[in-house]
Amino acid sequence: MSANNNPPTPSNFTVKKLCDKTDLSSFDCSYDDELRLNDFLHKEAFEYQQEDMGVTYLFYNNDNEIAGYVTVAMGFIRKKRTHLSVEGDDKIHFPALWLGRLAVHNHQRKSGVGTYLIKWCIGFAKKASVDMGCRFIVLVTKEGYRTKFYTKHGFQKCIVELDENKKMLFFDLKNAKS
């Protein structure tokens, strides 16, 4: 798979929710994993899900290997962090999907899987917005290639920053093509 020539499509993946029977043993995203996303999936994600704190979706490729995963939950973003001009004071909170975790297997990187995961999350949030308010996708990540990776896909950096290393980004679902 190549990000430029042959980007992954839905036919390349089967998406499954993490469950007690999921075999995670072959999944490894520990390379360049400053955010400890490998540990999270192996040690915490299932319990996290049982506590209704975040649902993890696994993306199986056609060889039935887990190519990547995302963990999502409900969230919000304060108006003052966005560029949106809407009546009301800055303390207003906008409804959002919280993209808590997103990672790709070491051996599947730079072939468009991460891009596919983002697009899947955008579609997922758009669908959710039919049944309940959900205007944005929000996440926190490290400054550097990760923020570039997201901005390339239409995410914007928040006006109010968290700290020097961590940035909050948001995606306005109104900008997403249906």
Ligand SMILES: CC(C)(COP(=O)(O)OP(=O)(O)OC[C@H]1O[C@@H](n2cnc3c(N)ncnc32)[C@H](O)[C@@H]1OP(=O)(O)O)[C@@H](O)C(=O)NCCC(=O)NCCS
């Ligand atoms: C960040 C991550 C998800 C990207 O996944 P991926 O499948 O490699 O991404 P893609 O193949 O879709 O790449 C898309 C773009 O991201 C950028 N990119 C991805 N990895 C990069 C890296 N290591 N260095 C610089 N740019 C990178 C490139 O701009 C690339 O575009 P290009 O193909 O035109 O060069 C993956 O590196 C990863 O899982 N990292 C560890 C976990 C993590 O940090 N997740 C992000 C947490 S919020």
